[in-house]
Structures are given as C-alpha cells and as structure tokens.
Amino acid sequence: MLPMKITHVVAEIYPLAAVGGYSKVVEALTEKQSEESTVNVITPYYSTIPSAIKRRISDIVSVSIKDNGEIMIIEYAILKVSKNKTIFLIHNKDYYQYRTNVYGYTDDANRWAYLSYSALKLVEAGIIETDIIHTHDWHTGILQNFKDQYFPNLNISIVFTIHNLKFQAMFDHRSSDLQNYDKYQGLYDYKSTQLQKLNFLKRAIKYADRCVFVSKGYMDEVLSGINDELLLPILTKQKKNLSYVLNGVDQAFNPLDCNIYSKYDKHTFVKKNQNKEFLQKKLKLIVSNQVALICFVGRLTEQKGISLLIEILPVILRNSNAQFVLLGGGDSNYLPRLREIEKEFKGRVYIYGKSDFDIAPQVFASSDLCLVPSIFEPCGIVPMEAQIFGCEPIVHSTGGLKDTTIDYNLDKLKATGFVFKNNDKDNFVFIISQALELYQNKSEWQKIVTNAMSQDFSWDKSALEYMKIYYLH
C-alpha cells in the first residue's frame, strides 16, 4: 500500500507517558506505520517524561497562529524518534508541565480540548502535514467536533479508535442527568468550563469519519447492547462508520529480544524453568520448577476483575502448591488485602503493587499461567503478551479476550489457553484447577505452550487494516 502521512493525537504514548495499555498500542502501531509512512504524534509535553528521553527533545518553538481574528500562540517541542516518526510535544505550563499525573484534574476537559485544538491549528497552518488524523479515546474525542465546527475548510478525515467506552467525559454518564449526558447542543472554546458538561466520546462517535473498536468481540458485544455504556443508540445510528482492528503487540516484545534472565523461543521453551528459578530467587519465593507459577499483570481496577481475583486466590493457594506473582498498580484500596494474602502464603506469593513495563517480560517468561478475569475488556494486550512468552492465559469470555485465546475446552488440539464463561468464583476456581492439573501432564502442556508461542500477534496485519481504513476516507 502507498505510504501516507499519518498524524496521531494522543494523551499517552509509551515510554513518554504510560498509564494504561493504550500507550503501548499507540507506540507499537506508530512504530509499525513508520516503517513505510510518515508518522507524527501530537501529545502533551509532560514534566514527567523520563529524563533520558527529555535529553533528546528539542528546544521549545513558539508559533503565532491566527485564530478567530485573534492570535493564538502555540508552543511545542520536537522529539525525532526515527527518520519517519516525529513526536510533537505541546507545551503548556498550566495544563501539562505543572501536573504530576496524566489524568485526574478538575480541568481535564480543557486540558484535552487544548491538545485537540492546538493539533488542528498546527495542521491547518501547515506546520504538521498530514493525510489523515487518528485520535484515541475520549481525551481526543472533542477534536472531531472542533474540526466539524471551527475548521470547515480542513479537508482531512479523522479516524477515532475506541479503546474503552467506559470513560466518556468528566462526569459519570451512568448517573448524570440527560442535559449533562449531552444532546450535542453547543460547543465551547477550549478555555470554557462549559466543556466539562460535554460528552467527548459521544461526540467523537457522532463526528468522526470512522470509529474503530480494538477487537471484533468487543464491537459485537457492544452492538448487541452488552457493555455499551448507554451508547447503543448513537452507535446504531453510525453503524456504517464502525469497524474493528484487533490490537497487536510490539514485535520486540518476545522472549528472544526482551531483557530476561534466559532467552528462549518455542523450541527451547524449557528455559522458562531457568527464568522461573531466577524470579523465585529474586522474589524470595520457594525455588522449585515443579510448581506452577501463576501471574496477574495489569491495572488494579474494578474492570480487571480484581475483587474476584482476591476472592479466589486463597482458595487456589490452599488447595495446590502453586505460586502467585502480581505486577500492577492502580487502585491502592486493593493492596491491603493482597498484602495479607502475601503474608499468609509467605514464600509463595509476591505482590509488586506497582506497574512496571520493564519487569513484565521477566514475569511472563517465568510464569506458566496468567489470570485475566476482566469484567469487560475491549481488547486486552496481556493475554497476547503472555502467549508470546508461553505463559497460558486463563481469560473471562468477554470482548477481545475471547478473540485472542483458543480455549482448551473447545479445541484441545489448537488450544492456547483457557476461557471461562461465567465470571464467578466457582467457575474461575474450577478452570484454574483444571489448568493446574493439566500442567502436571508435561506432554499435553508442551502442546498448549507451543500453540500459544506460534500465534501471530504482530502488528503486520492490523496496521494494514488501519491503512485500508485510512484509504477509504
């Protein structure tokens, strides 16, 4: 396909800012796209960008651009990532530099609106040349509405990726009154506090040229009224503008290229044992490669099914000799109970209590099973990453999770993991017990591991799907 000029507008891109899985998706997708196309990324200049990266960022440039008869000054710096990939960091002391977090401020609507508006201004002024604009999640949702209303002559289409419908605006759409839920009346400039009453995500769905879900499973679920977060009416209306593209995993994320104790591939996966022993020693767990090591990697949030995890963990640990490692930060309310379990099963449980993308490869490389009991999941990168490392996922049958794991109980020959239907304690315990039993059957286990490690989760196919979508518009 012919190369294009592509511009992403995002709140997060790994490793500059990484709160959730979406930052890694943006990083990997833009890497893949830049192999052939010219890729720009527009994102805030956070003060929290790691200092090794900061050193490579240019000085701040200031441009004056006509705006409604006035002059708007936009400041930005440039990070040249590679020949074809450039990150434009929008500089604004009040909105980004003076903040220690990416999200969670009372003026978030204005902070994201400013990012969206500046991005459109830079494109309109020709400072950033592009054939297509690609936005992500509610933070950049108002961009499509701004373009429609304030940039009528800007002939560039917008593709909007829905990573999660749960977050739509600054208010909780499930408990807000109708006026707040947004009937599309009015639009305000990026400084107006009225913006806080608008539903950015809903407006993106209305005004984007195409909306892309991150898995077929999630799209189908949502269009049948499950996990639709009250958006079924607008989604049904816009049905012809909807597509899905399954996320991929960065091609460097594999047990040969990542920084792990003992590198391996599907032919040498027995080296997982060396990795397991290494991690067990490091975390002061009982050292044994005979016991199954189970992991959970992900954010500590309700969405990820942490309550269920906490409920079943003691049962599993009491009834087996398995070990458990949790790598993830987020809602610290979960931590005290997790620490109790860690104490009760000393030498068998380790809770990192923070997320760390650098440690994740070693955890996957050492573990045999990965638990993913998400209540809902638009895509879910973790089970894909786990499979690449020959760590078998046990996933709840929801959204994208059911698209990426082939269930042992459905197809024993092709199985890459386990899928459980009803997200309750009994079902979850049952399926983990089944997996632990199977783990003892080395030849059967080897088959599942090999299947998992043979899956293609690269961005090749998915990046091409996005190109096809860009070309349609």
Ligand code: GLC
């Ligand atoms: C969000 C979703 C997750 C998805 C990720 C990347 O974090 O909750 O399911 O994998 O975005 O698209």
